[in-house]
Amino acid sequence: MIRVNKPVQAPKVLRDRAAAARSAVCAVYRGARAAIQRGETTLAFDRGLYAHRDVKKSLEEAHHGKCCYCESKVKHVTAGDVEHYRPKAAVQQARTAPVERPGYYWLAYEWGNLLFSCGICNGTHKRNLFPLGNPEARARSRRAKLSAEKPLLVHPEQDEPEQLIGYRDEYAYAIDGDQRAEVTVNEMLRLNDRPSLLERRRDHLAHVRRLQEIATMPDVPAALRAEASAWLARSVAAEAEYASMTRAALRPSSH
Ligand SMILES: [Zn+2]
Structure with missing residues (x-):
């Protein structure tokens, strides 16, 4: 969210x-x-x-x-x-x-x-x-x-959802055990209990991580690295599907 x-x-x-x-x-x-x-x-x-x-x-x-x-x-x-x-x-x-x-x-x-x-x-x-x-x-x-x-x-307009709901890989969790995030993720929306959603998130993450590797490989042509970087930038924009998960995955401190 x-x-x-x-x-x-x-x-x-x-x-x-x-x-x-x-x-x-x-x-x-x-x-x-x-x-x-x-x-x-x-x-x-x-x-x-x-x-x-x-x-x-x-x-x-x-x-x-x-x-x-x-x-x-x-x-x-x-x-x-x-x-x-x-x-x-x-x-x-x-x-x-x-x-x-x-x-x-x-x-x-x-x-x-x-x-x-x-x-x-x-x-x-x-x-x-x-x-x-x-x-x-x-x-x-x-x-x-x-x-x-x-x-x-959690309200997508009135709260700051990304400060409340984090991601470990494709799984959402309540940051600092926040009660509202916990209820939202696990009781109301069951975001971690939907196999097809999890599969789609997992596939998406696999692509993101591969592109992240390509973007930083020294032996990859610069033009290809740039293309991978541009794709990664688009994948964390508000328009992108699963942006909050992708942002968490690409944040250096997330793992
Ligand atoms: Zn939905």
């Missing part, structure tokens, strides 16, 4: 329509609170708005077409998901904890709550999980203070 910087201003479609859509969903909730909490009725969200092509395009650009959590380039195989950092429909403190309804329904169209992710991080692993260090402070309505919450999921 690397730090993501998206435009401060929401896309026009959200600026024009998010407030009314939020009011509408809040009104539905007020009218059927008990049934929604019991799961007899579910809140409907306007996917055509929060995942509008302009919203998605802006998110994709800011995320360089990569999943905000696992840093896989997703666009060549899937459309990718507009991900709600705070889940909109329901929430769970832990995988084994009860599903609480509703979720952060009033944030469904909130630009600050939207990220770009792959379907595996979002749909298979994270889902409704949103553990807090202080679950008693969980915001239940628009009037509650989000700033009182201590989310355990």
Whole structure:
């Protein structure tokens, strides 16, 4: 995970329509609170708005077409998901904890709550999980203070992910045992428990390390060494797949 910087201003479609859509969903909730909490009725969200092509395009650009959590380039195989950092429909403190309804329904169209992710991080692993260090402070309505919450999921825009999550080879770990990084990596996203992701990371690292050798071999032609160096420079740029892992691998102190 690397730090993501998206435009401060929401896309026009959200600026024009998010407030009314939020009011509408809040009104539905007020009218059927008990049934929604019991799961007899579910809140409907306007996917055509929060995942509008302009919203998605802006998110994709800011995320360089990569999943905000696992840093896989997703666009060549899937459309990718507009991900709600705070889940909109329901929430769970832990995988084994009860599903609480509703979720952060009033944030469904909130630009600050939207990220770009792959379907595996979002749909298979994270889902409704949103553990807090202080679950008693969980915001239940628009009037509650989000700033009182201590989310355990590392935020790609509000945190400095690379100061919290490190890599040993293709495996992510919590730097200095940081609790939030630990929960993010191992409980929420299971980054070290996904064989195909690990295989892809491992292959990527093998290439990076080979190029690193080539870049420093004295008997290799200078032009080839330069080409290897240029490739390595690109592999740690924000646009590069698995940039945080590659940066860790190329950092002299990492091993
Ligand atoms: Zn992902």
